[in-house]
Amino acid sequence: MIKIISVGTIKEKYFLQACEEYKKRLSRWVKVEEIEIKEEDENKYFNIETLLEKEADKILKHVKEGEFIIVCDINGIELSSEEFSEILRKNINSSKNITFIIGSSNGLSNEVKRRADLLLSFSKLTFPHQLFRVLLYEQIYRGLSIIYGTKYHK
Amino acid sequence: MIKIISVGTIKEKYFLQACEEYKKRLSRWVKVEEIEIKEEDENKYFNIETLLEKEADKILKHVKEGEFIIVCDINGIELSSEEFSEILRKNINSSKNITFIIGSSNGLSNEVKRRADLLLSFSKLTFPHQLFRVLLYEQIYRGLSIIYGTKYHK
Incomplete structure (x- = not known):
């Protein structure tokens, strides 16, 4: 099984549709579970670290022992397809x-990064997390x- | 003015809509001209090099003296946003x-790459050219x- 834990929701219809299409194509090979964590409200926190810790608690509740954990982070290593x-x-x-695990535009806490079996970067460029989820789906589809x-299937 | 020359068309509606959205957002800052080159039929060529040369002829017709040419190529250099x-x-x-200049999944000829002022890689990962055009639009929007x-505007 493949599990995708993301902070924040996809609002743009076209990105949602792209994810749905890849999820459909993947379904013949693998079960994909998608978990969305609500983004914390920046205005409620004095600093980003505290906000990220709060999000980390929610993320890590969904992580189980024995899973291979890939945390998507711009400072991770880059791989070819x-x-x-x-x-x-x-x-x-x-x-x-x-x-x-995909963070919001605020990133992810060190606690989450420490749990990674692989800290993976897709690019040196920053992409919005909505579009990033499409990239991840496409790459899983390509990989399989x-x-x-x-x-x-292009 | 920004000109985007791509080999191949976007067939998926959701990728087209994403490009349209970014183009709309960009319109307040810059004129974007989009030129699509028809992909050559692989079955008509003995080898990919000849096919790419044919596509190169069509691409380079649209390139004018004095333009700053950025060729998107997986082996180019990677930049931050x-x-x-x-x-x-x-x-x-x-x-x-x-x-x-964005090639098809067959890539681009050396003739096109030699014309580049900047040979730019977005990622070590391979993405379909339809999705790649979305990435490029998003990055231009982010850059501006x-x-x-x-x-x-997320």
Whole structure:
């Protein structure tokens, strides 16, 4: 199973539709569970760290022992699509659930990052988290297409 | 003016809508011209190089002297959003048109790459060109938001 924990919701209809399309295509290979954590209100916090700690509590409630945890972070390591696919393959082959964590534009607390088995960066560029979720879905779909040897459906 | 020359069309409605939304937001700052080059049929060519040369002829017809040419290529250099924004700023300040070139999944010929003032990679990961165009639009929008100091509209 693949679990995607994201802070914040997707508001733009076109990004939602893109995610739905990839989720549909993925369904023949893997169950995808999507968990959305409500973004904390910035105005209620004196500093971002406290806000991120609060979000971390909510995120980590959904993380289970034995899962392979990939935290998406701009300062993580960058992989090619083939290398990313290989990470998916290894975990699927050993029947490990894979959990992705995506923060809001405020980022993620160090507590969450410390839980990562892999701190992964998609780009040096910053993207909005709504669009980022589309990128993640597409890359999982691409990765599984490589594993299962099907022609990539563009 | 910003010109985006892409090989291939966007078929997915949600990616088209995302591009349209960013184009609309950009219109207050800059004129964006979009040129789509028809993808050559792979079955008509003995090898990819010949196909890419044919596409290159069509692409380079739209490139004018004096433009700052950014060719998007997975092997190019990676920039942060701030660095990318700085490239936009410099060219806008010196009234230079900026031209982006995006290839199809077959890539781009060396002739096109040689014309680049900047060979730019968005990621080590491969993305479909339809989604890539969304990424480019978003990054131009983000870049100009940084230049003009407006709050980024998420």
